[in-house]
Amino acid sequence: MKMKIGIVGFGFMGHCDADTFDTFDDIELTAVCDTNPDQLKDAPEGVKQYSNVDDMLKDADIDVVMVSTPNPSHPEMVKKAAKAGKHVICEKPAAMSVKEFDEMVEACKEAGVLFTVHQQRRWDTDYRVMKEVYDKHMVGDPYIIKSQLYGFNGYMHDWHVYPEMGGGMLYDWGVHLIDQILNMVDSKIVSLYADIRNVINEKVDDYFKIIMKFASGVTAEIELGTYYLTPMRGWFIGGNTGSAMLNGFTNEGKIVRTEHLLENVPGKITMTAVGPTRSFGPAPEGLLIDEPLPEVNVSQRDYFVQFLKAFNGEEEVFVKPEQVRRVLRVMDAVRESGKTGKAIEFEK
Ligand SMILES: NC(=O)c1ccc[n+]([C@@H]2O[C@H](COP(=O)([O-])OP(=O)(O)OC[C@H]3O[C@@H](n4cnc5c(N)ncnc54)[C@H](O)[C@@H]3O)[C@@H](O)[C@H]2O)c1
Numbered sequence: 001m002k003m004k005i006g007i008v009g010f011g012f013m014g015h016c017d018a019d020t021f022d023t024f025d026d027i028e029l030t031a032v033c034d035t036n037p038d039q040l041k042d043a044p045e046g047v048k049q050y051s052n053v054d055d056m057l058k059d060a061d062i063d064v065v066m067v068s069t070p071n072p073s074h075p076e077m078v079k080k081a082a083k084a085g086k087h088v089i090c091e092k093p094a095a096m097s098v099k100e101f102d103e104m105v106e107a108c109k110e111a112g113v114l115f116t117v118h119q120q121r122r123w124d125t126d127y128r129v130m131k132e133v134y135d136k137h138m139v140g141d142p143y144i145i146k147s148q149l150y151g152f153n154g155y156m157h158d159w160h161v162y163p164e165m166g167g168g169m170l171y172d173w174g175v176h177l178i179d180q181i182l183n184m185v186d187s188k189i190v191s192l193y194a195d196i197r198n199v200i201n202e203k204v205d206d207y208f209k210i211i212m213k214f215a216s217g218v219t220a221e222i223e224l225g226t227y228y229l230t231p232m233r234g235w236f237i238g239g240n241t242g243s244a245m246l247n248g249f250t251n252e253g254k255i256v257r258t259e260h261l262l263e264n265v266p267g268k269i270t271m272t273a274v275g276p277t278r279s280f281g282p283a284p285e286g287l288l289i290d291e292p293l294p295e296v297n298v299s300q301r302d303y304f305v306q307f308l309k310a311f312n313g314e315e316e317v318f319v320k321p322e323q324v325r326r327v328l329r330v331m332d333a334v335r336e337s338g339k340t341g342k343a344i345e346f347e348k
Pocket residue numbers: 008009010011012013014033034035036039051052053067068069070071073091092093118119120158159171172
């Protein structure tokens with residue numbers, strides 16, 4: 001069955017999603033809605049245009065509403081769409097508090113409609129490559145996962161600079177980066193610690209480091225900075241039989257293993273520019289072996305391939321409300337730790 005979709009909030013993300021829908025035979029964009037008439041000027045031909053969401057929700061030609069308005073309006077939009085009997089895909093962050101989110105879930109349950117959140121970065125190539133390394137124990141038993149994202153000029157656009165609009169990087173990329181880790185490590189979080197800063201943005205966070213210690217023994221460290229003059233997307237997974245590193249949004253990187261472990265290295269041969277060291281000098285010739293990272297074939301478009309299965313009643317939604325709720329709870333704890341400077345016990 002063809003899925004007919006209406007987008008409310010036809011700005012940056014609304015346009016991106018419209019382009020993605022255009023690549024599907026079984027998704028039809030039937031309507032777009034935006035309060036700013038300028039945003040509707042380049043709406044695709046034949047697609048109905050609305051300036052008011054209440055009018056769009058009366059349109060019987062819409063099965064699913066994609067909520068792509070700025071963050072604070074998500075609860076109102078989702079609840080209205082559910083009440084109108086439409087399935088809902090909401091942009092991330094779904095809500096700015098767990099309480100708001102619970103109300104959205106409840107409204108969708110009551111109306112008997114599907115509800116999910118656009119966490120499409122679960123299909124990012126870099127993430128899936130490292131998830132495969134993790135899932136398939138390619139570096140043995142992992143003890144550390146690092147996810148890093150650095151940008152170069154501190155720039156944040158439009159409403160993202162206002163706290164009351166849900167601005168800042170925690171609400172922006174933070175949601176994705178936490179969601180990725182929680183969907184990689186299948187374990188309770190024992191404790192977490194966060195350092196959150198405003199390096200050059202006055203009112204909203206533009207740097208954070210989050211350290212999550214899982215019951216399984218893995219520690220995950222997420223670090224994002226918009227004012228890091230060495231921009232990169234990076235991953236590292238350290239395990240007891242190897243290390244995996246990735247740099248970029250593809251599978252560029254390597255797995256490194258050692259030929260033999262824990263051999264007593266004689267002190268003098270590990271010379272560095274500043275003198276000898278027994279543990280941290282260059283590796284002896286032939287000790288380290290490089291292997292390629294696995295290849296994966298995914299794209300963010302797969303989010304909607306998966307959603308179609310739920311729409312057609314074949315599967316549950318992939319991005320489940322309870323998973324989104326856990327991310328929001330982590331974000332609350334992260335903020336608390338950022339404020340107090342203390343580690344927080346979590347899911348004990
Ligand atoms: N999933 C992702 O990777 C991703 C990426 C970027 C943005 N987002 C999310 O998408 C949402 C929108 O972000 P954006 O960058 O596209 O913002 P944007 O400002 O470019 O677009 C938002 C649009 O909503 C419109 N709007 C505001 N209030 C409205 C209302 N009451 N009714 C109808 N239209 C209204 C605005 O006029 C604007 O055109 C945010 O929640 C953001 O976090 C998600």
